[in-house]
Amino acid sequence: DTEVTQTPKHLVMGMTNKKSLKCEQHMGHRAMYWYKQKAKKPPELMFVYSYEKLSINESVPSRFSPECPNSSLLNLHLHALQPEDSALYLCASSREGQNNQPQHFGDGTRLSIL
């Protein structure tokens, strides 16, 4: 069992749809992350939130819009996605302000764009 919960586990959507991915953690972590992982590849960092503020955006296209409504929740809003956006989207969290802390990952949302 993971302490970072992601919903939904699977999502199929058309290129004109709007959907959201959700992530929740109750470990008191103040840093949260979105990653994109393609098959047989390592995770690629998309966004980092620190104390509910966006601190890193790795030049992600605007069709991906992150949101951190409170310290436990992280959303990723999706709109007008392309087939190449099909991937596993992973959320992670870690303690902020302390060195050497590992990131805790959820099981991901497997996204397919038709």
Next chain:
Amino acid sequence: GNSVTQMEGPVTLSEEAFLTINCTYTATGYPSLFWYVQYPGEGLQLLLKATKADDKGSNKGFEATYRKETTSFHLEKGSVQVSDSAVYFCALLKTNTGNQFYFGTGTSLTVIP
């Protein structure tokens, strides 16, 4: 810059064989080093970590020692099991880059009975 290099896979071993997955890193200063494991259909799970030179991380029979002189963090297990079949990622953490992880490319391990 910061980077991690892992040995290419896939690796196939018989049950009870010895496992080594090589990992070397490039970084300034004193990064922390991690091994994560990803089972099919799941996210990444922390396997072990080491935060300073000569530290040895260990968990579930896996070990890795932080070698600053060779900039390495090789993963080893004395006797693998079928249940160890997964993808293994070596990772480096530099906190002065916003808690950003740098992952290796991953090594797929298959253990056959």
